[in-house]
Amino acid sequence: MTLRRIGPALLCALIAAGPALGQANPPRQAQPPAQRPAEPPEPEAPPPPYEPQLLKLAEIMGSLAYLRTLCGAREAPDWRERMAALLESEGRGPQRRERLASAYNRGFRAYSATHRICGEGSQEASARLASEGEKLARALAGRFGG
DSSP: HHHHHHHHHHHHHHHHHHHHHHOOOOOOOOOOOOOOOOOOOOOOOOTTTHHHHHHHHHHHHHHHHHHHHTTTTTTTHHHHHHHHHHHHHHHHHHHHHHHHHHHHHHHHHHHHHOOOSEEEEEHHHHHHHHHHHHHHHHHHHHHHHO
16 A cells, blocks of 8 residues: 555544544543551440340330320320430440331331321220330340349
8 A cells, every 4th residue: 555545544534533632631530549448347246135125125116106196195206215315325336226226117117007097006006015115124124224
């Protein structure tokens, strides 16, 4: 192939690629300074022996928070505050706090799915849950309380 044939082909290629060639190279982003590898989080302490009962109590508290609010009980807002106090005292690590909060939310959702108005069934369930929660709290305090 002669230069005469390559010249026009090269010129056509350059014209076609002109817009792409005319663009400036994007600025290179500065590399972040080398960081030390993140230290793995400390493993959470094993749950206490009363963990299942505590999770059940948190679930009952969530159920009562919903039912007492639904029925307009005077102490309805107290259940959320009680759960916050439980999280403060027992939620030592993020995983533990998550388990307790999940149990509370599970109890809340369970009754919100089946009780839309405050009726006899809601009041009966609320009384039963309050009694069960009281017994459980007393048992926990009696057995594991300081």
